[in-house]
Amino acid sequence: MSDSMQTLEVHTQSEYKYGWSTALDMDTFPKGLSEETVRAISAIKKEPEWLLEWRLQAFRHWLTMKEPSWANVHYPVIDYQDIIYFAAPKKKLGSLDEADPELLKMFDKLGVPLEERKVLAGVAVDAVVDSVSVTTTFKKELGELGIIFSSFSEAVQEHPELVRKHLGSVVPANDNFFAALNSAVFSDGSFCYIPAGVRCPMELSTYFRINAANTGQFERTLIVAEKGSYVSYLEGCTAPVRDENQLHAAVVEIIAMDEAFVKYSTVQNWYPGDKNGKGGIYNFVTKRGICAGYRSKISWTQVETGSAITWKYPSCILKGDESVGEFYSVAVTNNRQQADTGTKMIHLGKNTKSTIISKGISAGYSNNSYRGLVKIGKRADGAQNFSQCDSLLMGDKCGAHTFPYLEVDNPGARVEHEATTSKIGEDQLFYCKQRGLSEEDAINMIVNGYCKEVFKELPMEFAVEAQKLLAISLEGSVG
């Protein structure tokens, strides 16, 4: 191995910046999962009877299901009785002034300001710590436009009819093992409703933080965009460094009606475990949107840098004629991280279009898999898909895999797939350094160039954050 590759390895062994934890005064359930746990979660949230029933059905179904094993990831058996299913900061907030000062400090340290005057212009934030949402900013301003942006629990109380109508309509409670688990024990999340014809004037953002030890985080996000509306939604996440693995099993559902456009961007930075693979978050997430209406559009952009294991396939069901689905992804794995991520584009309507751009970056001893399904239904005349899956290898001990699945039931469809695998070239590094760039700057430049097609889809502030995060994940140039 050449010197340059060794240096590359040193650079890719960076440290996690958000690994500290905060001592918050917490209400915590004992470990373990049973019908009692489900009932207790529902009770503490004062949920209506129908929701408890929905949870219990999901739980009973979950008991009959098996954990999926088809993904290209390996981990010890998860003991679902050894997890805490509900943990919440004790103090119920009337307003931010009453918040635990430690909690405010925590978000400050994360760079997520919760006081509205401090909030970045144009971003409303819902902050979720462990099992509950602690605050949502800019509710009043949004309310004037008829936009509902609140914690999930609050939406259940204040807009039960909307929640009941849409909950589980895209990801049914029995959809898959982790979605069923989430449906049974989900504790909070974000709810977002954009009325017909309204263009949401600011980015809506949820920031997820797992703080407590031994705790699973199970949140649900539900976004409903009525006819002709638009919203751009951001999701960010971090967790402390802990030696044991922690489970994060979230569900995101998006519904886009006629000519509505929902843009969903994620920068996922859960704790990835240490360089020997100890600890880290298991990120087993179901994200799915339905383009229910004519000419509706859902666009997923994700930058995945964290988690010990990522199992995640943000998908689009293109039901409305001429609807559009997009998936832009950068997935970075380093050290012992494993990622099996991709998308599903289900074309049902006529002249539906989908685009998949996936960029995998593997470093260290990590394994990075793209798994994607493009399905063209019988009715989907004129459907079109374009997929591009690129893999970049850094060093010679990591792996990149591509599993594209195609199911085409309509002969008129056009499906294109391109895939490349490249190594971050010693040639490229040598070239840049010969022009006077440091190794770090050179790697940064090459990797950012590689990810450009995805980064340009992110909202501006997020793109900057994503670039920085990438630099940290890969180069150890912390601070």
Next chain:
Amino acid sequence: MKPLIKITDLHVSIDGKPILNGLNLTVNKGEVHAIMGPNGSGKSTLANVLAGREEYTIESGTVEYEGEDLLSMDIDKRALAGIFLAFQYPVEIPGVSNSNFLKSIINAKRKHQGLPELNALEMLKFIRAKLNAIEMDESLLKRSLNDGFSGGEKKRNEILQMTLLEPKLAILDETDSGLDIDALRIVAEGVNQLRSPERSFIVVTHYQRLLNHIIPDFVHVLSNGKILATGDRTLAEKLEVEGYDWIKESNSVTA
């Protein structure tokens, strides 16, 4: 006068196979040295070793650059100290715009010199002024670095970078290969405009034709990793007519 670079008894191998076998070369400020030789004689190895490429093993010998031990310097430090290699095969970097790359390397140099970085507007002005000299189209700035460039465009882009960085020692590694006669003339003009008493060149080439445009002060013939003959430009002309065999046969000749 102290030489700019002094190579003494340099032995270099790759994967255990010796490539340079006791090479000696001294280049003073302002001089242009042409290195010629048959394929596999070690010409490109010499160029790459001076720039710091890591696949090669330095077995023995020394290289002094401005009185310092060049071989112990990192690649980027050599570049910042004024060594520039025009690549035989310039590398493509998709997604990185040429203008962004040029901006980064210019500012890296300015930072090293303690100068303030140029902003986008100043940078564009600075680059534009140099573009015309080498008849390079401005649209190439917007494209990804060397990505999909033709052979001639790549080489011109190398000369552009050289012009922008104003190195003390420019090493041209078979810059003429794959160029048509017009491109060759433009590249050579780019080099000639940079010639100055303060700047030296090592021009590695297989063919004499480049030396019709860039008139060297010295011509060296490299064979089996050693300089076998040194002369002025007439040596290059003789090689053009007679080939390399006569040198190999007579072993060491001074023309």
